[in-house]
Amino acid sequence: MSLLLTSLLPKISHVLELCLYARHLPTSVAFYSETLRLGAPYLSNPRMAGFSLGHTTLLLFQRGLTSADSAxxxxxxxIPGHGPPGVDAPQLRTHFALAVDGAEDVEAWERELSARGVEVMGRAEWPAGGRxxxxxxxxxxxxxxxxxxxxxxx
Structure with a gap:
């Protein structure tokens, strides 16, 4: 592709969707709705649930229900099939990050997660001051x- 054509491409502005796969969709919906306080999903059915996060949509899919193409x-x-082929597939351990403004907000969330029995796996302090x-x-x-x-x- 020529440089001219490449320079005319529209800029990608943000991540539109993040898809995570759930072993038990109702448990995951409760975690994101209640523990992370995202509220009720705007879309919910036995196959999937969707949460609006500003310009990004968090989609939770029931594992095993998205591996086939969907007309x-x-x-x-x-929609091409995606995700693990069944509910017994090994963990995917997909990484995602949710944004808050300040370090004190991160600390507040850490206390909340710990109080709810959520496993805190690690912490980081970044050179530019982020946590x-x-x-x-x-x-x-x-x-x-x-x-x-x-x-x-x-």
Missing amino acids: LPSSRGL SVYFADPDGHVGEIASRGIWPHY
Whole structure:
């Protein structure tokens, strides 16, 4: 591809969707709704649940229900299969980070997670002043709550 064509491409602005796979969708929905206080999902069915996080959507999929291609009604397209092929597949340990403003917010979340019995897996203090706390969700994914100062852009 030529440089000219590449320079005309629209800039990618942000992550639109983050998909995590759940062994037991109701347990994961409760964790994100209640423990992380995201509120009720805007979309919920036996296959998936969706939470709005600003410009990003967090999707939780029931493991084993997304591995086959899925045709959209009225010939509107095809969603390719994704995720592990069954509920007994090994943990994926997908990493994701949720943003808060300051280090004190990270500390408050660490206290909340610990009080709720959530495994705190680690902590980090970053050179630019940011802080992070890492935790395990019910499906073994590695979550992070991070403050400003972990990246040049945040």
